[in-house]
Amino acid sequence: MLPGALKTLLRIFVRILFRVELIGVENFHRAGPRAMIVANHVSLLDGVLLYLFLPEEPVFAIDTRMAGRWFVKPLLRFVDSHALDPTDAMAVKSMVRLLRENRRLAIFPEGRITQTGALMKVYEGPAMVAEKADAVLLPVGIDGAQYSPFSYLKGLVRQQWFPRIRLHFLAPVKLDIPAGASGHERRKAAVRSLQEVMLRIAYAVTFRDTTIFGAVLEAMRRHGPGRTVAEDTQRLPVTYRQLIMRAFILGEVVSGATRPGENVGVLLPNSVGVLTVILGLHSIGRVPAMLNFTAGSQGVVTAVETADIHIVYTSHKFIEVGQLQELIDALSKKARIVYLEDLRSTIPPLVKMKGAIAARFPELAYRRRCPQRDTASNAVVLFTSGSEGIPKGVVLTHANLLSNRAQTTILLGFNHRDVFFNMLPVFHSFGLLAGTLVPLLDGSKIFFYPSPLHYRIIPELCYEVGATIFFGTNTFLSTYARHAHPFDFNRLRLVVAGAEKLKDETRRLWAERFGLRIFEGYGTTEASPVVAVNTPMENRPGTVGRLVSGIECYLDPVEGIENGGKLVIRGPNIMKGYLYHGAEGQIVSPATERGVGWYDTGDVVEIDDDGFIRICGRAKRFAKIGGEMISLAAVEDLAASLWPEATHAALAIADSRKGEKIVLITDHPAAERRLLLECALARGMSELCVPRQIMVTDSVPVLGSGKIDYRKARELLPKEVS
DSSP, X not given: OOOHHHHHHHHHHHHHHHTOEEEXXXXXXXXXXXXXXXXXXXXXXXXXXXXXXXXXXXXXXXXXXXXXXXTTHHHHTTSOEEEXXXXXXXXXXXXXXXXXXXXXXXXXTTOSOOSSSSOOOOOHHHHHHXXXXXXXXXXXXXXXXXXXXXXXXXXXXXXXXXXXXEEEEOOOBOOOOOTTOOTHHHHHHHHHHHHHHHHHHHHHHHXXXXXXXXXXXXXXXXXXXXXXEEEOTTOOOEEHHHHHXXXXXXXXXXXXXXXXXXXXXXXXXXXXXXXXXXXXXXXXTOEEEEOOGGGHHHHHHHHHHHTTOOEEEEOHHHHHHTTOHHHHHHHTTTSEEEEHHHHHHTOOHHHHHHHHHHHHSHHHHHHHHOOOOOTTSEEEEEEOOOSSSSOOEEEEEHHHHHHHHHHHHHHHOOOTTOEEEEOSOTTSHHHHIIIIIHHHHHTOEEEEOSOTTOTTHXXXXXXXXXXXXXXXXXXXXXXXXXXXXXXXXTTOOEXXXXXXXXXXXXXXXXXXXXXXXXXXXXXXXXXXXXXXXXXXXXXXXXXXXXXXXXXXXXXXXXXXXXSOEEEEEESTTSOSEEEOTTSTTOEEOOEETTEETOEEEEEEEEXXXXXXXXXXXXXXXXXXXXXXXXXXXXXXXXXXXXXXXXXXXXXXXXXXXXXXXXXXXXXXXXXXXXXXXXXXXHTTOOGGGSOSEEEEOSOOOBOTTSOBOHHHHHHTSOXXXX
């Protein structure tokens, strides 16, 4: 053991060098004497940090291979340690005995230092020790040491000799093991529960209790102001400092025309410009309201009325190229239209100089320009797709978005080297969070592309820019795969699908043509948007993965559906509330019979014993035929299995005999009901799943996100049918 005075001096020395901050240290004593201290493992400093800063010294469980290293052996003379051999069953028993003797035990359940920046595999040994000893777990999150030269992340993060280090002591918990479980079930439940605890730790060290703009400033400090963060088709890459400078300049200009907290319309395509506008508005405490220019004139005007928008920022070039003059004509009757090109030409040199100076002292400038920086304040207004009715405004706070960013990052492990190709529109929650905020805050580079519909150009550009991360919908991914050269996606390491169900044919096509797995996820705008996702560590094809950390759920029974129910969720990423058209800007918080904060997704799901979620369909998208509930999504899947390259929309309409009947709208020219019936019977499906009528059209209407526009699809039906 180190003499007390020497240990105190060493603690002071390390605290000064690394500006060590202890958060929630009172939880150490709340855990009691029979506590297993579990921590994430990010660097060679981790053991030293726990030894110096834990209020009382525990017994350290150290892997025998690590204990045998030359630089570790001398240190073990000063600590109470226990060699841990994962292959030795007696090692588990001896650690159980230590805990039962009320001796605290510290262990790293991952067993090794992270090499990805994300959570590594969690070993079952620590879970079995905690379960057999009936121990309390004290989660401790180590944040900052991963940026030191003592981590294994060289090249993946920007390393510093003395980064700031935080130790997060979380509330003590016990493993969640179902009553009555025994044998294999207890073992499995213990490991799963420990994994959840480790995810809580990862979330705690990743989440930032600040605003979006504040998080960007922290990312700039961490990754360097000269780090290139964004580029678009103009091929003029921008660094953090350039982006912040432009945001400050724009914010200075906009501040006189708007008021704090005002919803400000943004009508722009994916580009460095739209990112600048969002951050410029945030720098002065305004709220970007992202307008969906694919929704048509009436849809955009409705959105402007719903969010009480008085000024809209757009671009002459965008309006001209997108042929949106009709939309602008309609919009100009409701709000003032400001073009960025006109704004740029009128910026005084003094304002530009002030912006350049502010970018050199960004924290000070931000505090002056935006004194009210409440994380619970509105960060953005998005709009629901309107595929089944009038779009609603979804108000997301800074905390909502930063929570979801943390929930996503800890599972997928993005890094400094990644290049995100973002062709998903930023007015869509998927494109805003996953394609924009996640890379911006993780020091990755974003390549913005203005439209997901350029099926031949996008694969070529992915090859050209060396994209490593790619998000898309099933519709887009399947089409890109058919047009791409087999080498276009050679640099991709992670492909994630969301917004609509991933079809087996798309999954197979990417695996065979490019050798890539697609990880399917599930989200909703109201959840910022990610709710669940498959990951490289936990992937179950046919499901949308497990719930991300911090989300609670229950299933609300649906009449006529035996297995599963409507998914109702609660968590830090759930929206502040809705803006309804005609409600004069009043925000309506989500609520169910269980209270405020619970959000009914409207999606009928099944959840298996391991927590993987399978989407059965929208509750509104079931047809009741002769008393049976038939999923319209299942009908579309049936058609897709026969004609995978076509687009299909199944609709339920009134029927005098059986209550409802199903009509399939498809763009496959040779679609026949007979073929669908044969396919259904071969797959063991009920004949009720076969649409009574098939309507062939030149194209099935889709939204800008790639989802089917069911409202417009219904308009295609003849009046006597609809």
